[in-house]
Amino acid sequence: MSTRLAPIPVTLIPGDGIGPEVVSAARRVVEATGAPIEWEECEAGAAVFRKGLPSGVPDETIESISRTRVVLKGPLETPVGFGEKSANVTLRKLFETYANVRPVRELPGVRTPYSGRGIDLVVVRENVEDLYAGIEYMQTPGVAQTLKLITVKGCEKIARFAFEYARSEGRRSVACATKANIMKLSEGTLKRVFERVAPEYPDIESWHVIVDNCAHQLVKRPEQFDVIVTTNMNGDILSDLTSALVGGLGFAPSANIGNDVAIFEAVHGSAPKYAGKDVINPTALILSAVLMLRYLGLFEEAAAIEHAVFVTLESGVLTGDVVGYDRGARTSAYTDAIVGNLGRRTDRWTIREVKPLQLPTVAPDPDFVRPASRAVVGLDVFVESPLTATELGASLLELTRDTRLSLKMISCRGTKVFPPTGAMPELVDHYRCRFVIRENPGDLPDEDVHELLTRISRHHRWMHIEKLQEFDGELGFTRAQGEN
Ligand code: NAP
Numbered sequence: 001m002s003t004r005l006a007p008i009p010v011t012l013i014p015g016d017g018i019g020p021e022v023v024s025a026a027r028r029v030v031e032a033t034g035a036p037i038e039w040e041e042c043e044a045g046a047a048v049f050r051k052g053l054p055s056g057v058p059d060e061t062i063e064s065i066s067r068t069r070v071v072l073k074g075p076l077e078t079p080v081g082f083g084e085k086s087a088n089v090t091l092r093k094l095f096e097t098y099a100n101v102r103p104v105r106e107l108p109g110v111r112t113p114y115s116g117r118g119i120d121l122v123v124v125r126e127n128v129e130d131l132y133a134g135i136e137y138m139q140t141p142g143v144a145q146t147l148k149l150i151t152v153k154g155c156e157k158i159a160r161f162a163f164e165y166a167r168s169e170g171r172r173s174v175a176c177a178t179k180a181n182i183m184k185l186s187e188g189t190l191k192r193v194f195e196r197v198a199p200e201y202p203d204i205e206s207w208h209v210i211v212d213n214c215a216h217q218l219v220k221r222p223e224q225f226d227v228i229v230t231t232n233m234n235g236d237i238l239s240d241l242t243s244a245l246v247g248g249l250g251f252a253p254s255a256n257i258g259n260d261v262a263i264f265e266a267v268h269g270s271a272p273k274y275a276g277k278d279v280i281n282p283t284a285l286i287l288s289a290v291l292m293l294r295y296l297g298l299f300e301e302a303a304a305i306e307h308a309v310f311v312t313l314e315s316g317v318l319t320g321d322v323v324g325y326d327r328g329a330r331t332s333a334y335t336d337a338i339v340g341n342l343g344r345r346t347d348r349w350t351i352r353e354v355k356p357l358q359l360p361t362v363a364p365d366p367d368f369v370r371p372a373s374r375a376v377v378g379l380d381v382f383v384e385s386p387l388t389a390t391e392l393g394a395s396l397l398e399l400t401r402d403t404r405l406s407l408k409m410i411s412c413r414g415t416k417v418f419p420p421t422g423a424m425p426e427l428v429d430h431y432r433c434r435f436v437i438r439e440n441p442g443d444l445p446d447e448d449v450h451e452l453l454t455r456i457s458r459h460h461r462w463m464h465i466e467k468l469q470e471f472d473g474e475l476g477f478t479r480a481q482g483e484n
Contacts, residue, residue, distance in 0.1 A: 006036065007036045007037070007038035008035075008036055008037055008038065008070070008296055009037075009038045009039075009040055009067065009068040009070075010037050010038070010039055010040070010068055010070045010071065010072055010292070011039075011040050011042050011061070011064045011065050011068045011070065011071045011072075011073075012027065012039040012040065012041045012042065012071075012072050012073070013041075013042050013043070013044050013045075013061065013071060013072075013073035013074060013076075014041070014074050015044070015045055015073055015074025015075050015076050015270065016045045016046040016047075016074070016075060016076055016077040016270040016272075016275075017075060017077060017269070017270025017271055017272040017274075017275040018074075018075070018270060018271045018272075018274050018275050018280045019045075019073075019074025019075050019076070019270055020074060021275075021276070021278065021280060021282065021331050022074055022266060022280065022282040022284070022285035022286075022331075023072065023073070023074040023285060025282035025285065025286060025331060025332075025334075025335040026072065026282065026285040026286045026288065026289040027039065027072075027289075028335055028339060029286050029289065029305055029308070029335065029338055029339055029342075030289050030293070030301070030305070032339045032342055033293075033301040033304050033305060033342060034301070035293060035298050035301040040064045040068060042058075042060060042061040042064050042065075043058060043060075043061060044056055044057045044058070044061050044073070044076055044087050044091065045076030045077055045087050045270075046076070046077045046079075046270075048087070049077075049079055049087075054085065055085060055087065055090050056076065056085070056086075056087030056090060057087050057090050057091060057094070062094065065091075065095060065261060065263075066261075069260055069261045069262070070261070070262055070264075070292065070295070070296065071091075071261070071262070071263040071264065071265075072264050072265070072285075072288065072289055072292055073091075073263060073264070073265045074265070074266075074270075074285065075088075075265065075266065075268060075269045075270040075271075076088050076270070077269070077270045077272070085134065088265075089132060089134070091256075091263060092127050092128060092256050092263065093128050095258055095260065095261035095263070096128060096258045096259065096260070096261075097127055097128070097256035097257055097258035097261055097262065097263050098126065098127050098128050098154065098157050098158060098161075098257075098258055099124060099125075099126070099127060099157070099158060099161045099165075099255075099256070099257045099258070100123075100124070100125040100126075100127040100235060100239075100254060100255070100256050100257075101122060101123075101124055101125075101165060101254060101255040101256075101257060101291070102122065102123040102124075102125065102235075102239040102242065102243070102252060102253075102254045102267055103121070103122040103123075103253065103287075103291075104119065104120075104121060104122075104123075104242045104243055104245060104246045104251070104252060105119060105120040105121075105246060106118055106119045106120065106246055107246060107247060107251060107310070107313055108310055108313045108314040108346070108348070108349055109313040109314055109315075109316060109318055109322075110246065110247035110251065110313060110318070110322055111322075112245065112246060112247055114222060114245050114246070117222070117223050118223055119222045119223055119245055119246055120226075121222065121225040121226055121227070121228065121242060122165065122169075122171070122226070122227045122228070123228050123230065123235055123238055123239040123242055124158065124161060124162040124165060124227060124228065124229045124230070124235070125230055125231075125232060125234075125235020125236065125238075125239060126154060126155070126158040126190070126229075126230070126231050126232050126235065127232060127235075127256055128154070128232070129149055129150055129151060129154045129231070129232060130148055130149070130150060130186075130231045130232035130233050131146050131147075131148050131232065131233050132232045132233065132236075133147065133149055135147040135149070137464075139382060139384070139430055139463050139464060140384040140428075140429050140430050140463065142428060142429065142430075143428055143429070143430040145464075148183070148186050149186075150186040150187070150189045150190065150231065151189070151368070152189055152193060152368060152369050153362060153368040153369075155189050155190045155192075155193035155194070156193050156197065156360075156362050156368075157360060157362055158190070158229060159176070159190070159193050159194040159197050159198075159229060160197055160360035160362070161229075161257070161359070161360055162174050162176075162227050162229035163197070163198070163200075163201040163204055163206075164357060164358050164359065164360055165227060165357060166201075166204050166226065166227045167201070167203070167204065167355070167358070168354060168355045168356065168357040168358070169352050169354055169355075170352065170353060170354075170355075171204070171226045171227055172204065172205060172226055173204060173205040173206065173207070173225075173226040173227065174198075174201075174204055174205075174206050174226070174227040174228075174229055175206075175207050175208070175209050175214070175225060175226075175227070175228050175229070176190065176191060176194040176195075176206070176207070176208045176209070176228075176229050176230070177208075177209050177210070177211040177214040177228050177229070177230040177234055177238065178190050178191045178208070178210070178211055178230065178231060178234070179210065179211050179212070179234070180208075180210070181210055184478060185476075185477075185478060186231075187211075187231060190229075190230075190231055191208055194206070194208065194229065195208065211230065211234045211238070214228065214230075214234075214238060215237075215238060215241060218238065218241055218242060218245070219241070219245075222242070222245050239252070239254075239267060240267070243267055247321075247322060248281075248321055249266070249267055249268035249284065250268065250280065250281030250283055250284055250319065250321045250322070251281070251283050251284055251287070252266065252267035252268065252284050253266060253267070253284050253285070253286075253287035253288035253290070253291055254266065254267050254288060254291075255288065255291040255292070255295065257295070257357075257359070259359060262292070262295050264288040264289065264291055264292040264295075265285070265288055266284030266285045266288055267284060268284055278330045278331045278332055279319070279320045279325055279328065279330060279331060280319065280320075280321070280331055281319040281320075281321045281322070281331070281334070282319075282331055282334065282335060283309060283319075286305065286309060286335075286338065287306070287309065289305065290302045290305050290306050293305070294354050294357075295357070297356060299354060302354070303351050304342055304343065305338070305342070306351045307341075307344065307345045307346055307351060308338045308339075308341040308342045308343075308344060309338055310346040310349045310351070311341040311344045311345070311346050312334070312337045312338045312341050314346060314348070314349070315337070315341075317329050317333070317334055317337045318334075319331065319334050371471040371472045372472055373470075373471075373472055373473065374443075374469060374470065374471050374472075375441075375442065375443040375444075375469065375470050376443055376444040376467045376468065376469055377436065377437060377441055377444065377468050377469065377470055378405065378408070378434065378435055378436035378437060378444070378467075378468035379405060379434075379435045379444070379449055379452060379465060379466070379467060379468060380432050380433065380434050380435075380465065380466040380468060380477075381432075381433045381435065381452070381453065381456060381462050381464075381465050382430065382431070382432050382433070382462060382463055382464035382465065382466075383430075383431045383433055383456065383460045383461065383462050383463075384429050384430060384431075384460075384461045384462075384463055385429055385431055385460055385461065386429055388427065389410050389412060389417035389418040389420070389427065389431065390418060390420065392410060392418070392431055392433075392460070393407065393410055393418035393419065395459060395460070396410075396433055396456065396460075399455045399456060399458070399459060400435070400452060400455055400456075403438075403448070403451055403452055403455060404437060404438055404444070404448045404451075405435035405436065405437060405438065405444070405448060405452050406435060406436060406437075406438045407433060407434070407435055408434045408435065408436045408483075409434050409480060409483050410431050410432065410433050410434070411431070411432045411434070411480035411481070411482075411483070412425055412427050412428060412430065412431055412432075413425060413426070413428065413430070414480055414481055415480060415481040415482055416480045416481060416482035416483045417431075421482045423481075423482055432480070433456075434468070434480070434483075435452060436468070444467075449465070449467070453465070
């Protein structure tokens with residue numbers, strides 16, 4: 001079908017569990033279209049962990065991806081334990097595939113409570129930031145912390161990507177789903193950046209929805225959504241929900257797209273209980289290969305596969321996840337049917353006309369945001385202490401009587417507990433002690449920070465500090481519950 005002669009190298013990772021079965025099904029279907037793909041088979045995942053490599057991704061695989069820049073991969077098991085990182089997250093982060101695209105649509109023959117309502121939507125999930133950066137600490141023996149880092153640059157990339165993706169598929173709206181009402185700074189950054197860039201895409205309707213309501217709306221009236229852009233953790237959860245709306249993980253493809261590299265894989269994992277049984281549904285990976293072909297500009301081959309999948313499903317050839325494993329078509333027979341249906345077209349179901357995706361460009365500078373003015377106006381010192389809040393407060397007031405910084409309040413698990421407010425939170429040995437400049441507010445020099453920490457450390461165990469900053473006159477921190 002393609003007029004292009006030069007072979008296109010693609011790194012192929014069979015993966016773990018059901019991975020080799022779904023990858024080989026997708027490979028067969030792609031090859032049957034005549035697409036000029038030259039596969040480079042590489043390892044990652046369980047077998048690599050077993051060889052003692054904690055990243056799960058060997059150098060040869062990284063070298064292949066750096067060269068081919070396109071990957072079709074099966075699911076990789078994440079060992080449950082300490083030390084090893086998820087090989088999936090490693091791949092996404094190593095190659096900065098910042099956009100995770102998860103389309104779902106109603107499919108012929110796959111009966112769900114939503115059948116007939118025309119669900120056809122895409123979750124665009126930010127893929128490298130948020131809680132998934134994996135920056136975690138035990139701050140005290142009993143208190144754990146995960147850092148949720150959200151950057152203006154990351155938000156600008158993902159917001160623009162969502163609009164560009166909508167354009168490439170002729171979609172009409174982009175909803176931004178965040179928890180900005182609670183996490184005003186981190187989740188709020190995506191909302192603010194989304195609302196800033198939206199006017200540059202006047203052809204596309206845009207709106208913000210709080211993520212919990214988004215989940216509610218997705219179950220109640222999913223057909224109202226077209227593209228949903230969201231932060232990493234929200235997107236992880238919402239996209240599993242959306243895949244259930246159209247028949248489950250067996251039908252949910254995904255693409256991880258960055259400026260240089262794109263990785264295509266099913267949303268599902270390695271489903272170990274079905275491994276090697278020739279019973280699972282390979283559609284998710286076959287549709288991931290369709291996304292890959294479109295990314296490579298092989299639009300005809302992509303459409304041919306999508307038509308063949310639809311014709312196969314319309315004809316009633318369905319796998320065990322849809323009709324029960326005692327009656328379902330075997331993975332290999334289902335794949336044979338799709339290959340046999342290449343060249344046939346469905347007339348009852350529409351296949352989208354897709355245009356090449358324009359990846360957004362943002363300035364590469366690390367200091368992407370440059371305020372005109374900035375000042376350090378105080379310090380939060382996190383202290384591990386077995387004392388009550390009143391005892392700790394009295395001690396800190398005494399220790400800092402003649403320092404430039406004065407104790408404003410202490411909070412425990414986010415709620416102000418000193419000076420007492422009448423609140424009755426459960427106390428743990430993890431206090432945030434907020435100090436502000438006593439008089440003549442201005443930019444706090446580090447000497448004052450050092451002096452304060454020296455005083456505190458004579459009597460208390462501190463484990464973490466945060467500077468309280470203002471940028472362009474805006475507070476760069478939030479107040480505790482109960483703090484004025
Ligand atoms: P999972 O492998 O996605 O399986 C969960 C369930 O989803 C299966 O038991 C099965 O449901 C259904 N399912 C998944 N894929 C299917 C398919 N192709 N056809 C039919 N049904 C399918 O999730 P998990 O059990 O939580 O994770 C297993 C391993 O995979 C873990 O090590 C996890 O870390 C890893 N994982 C990897 C990726 C990735 O590589 N991107 C993603 C997710 C998870 P029923 O039991 O109802 O039949």
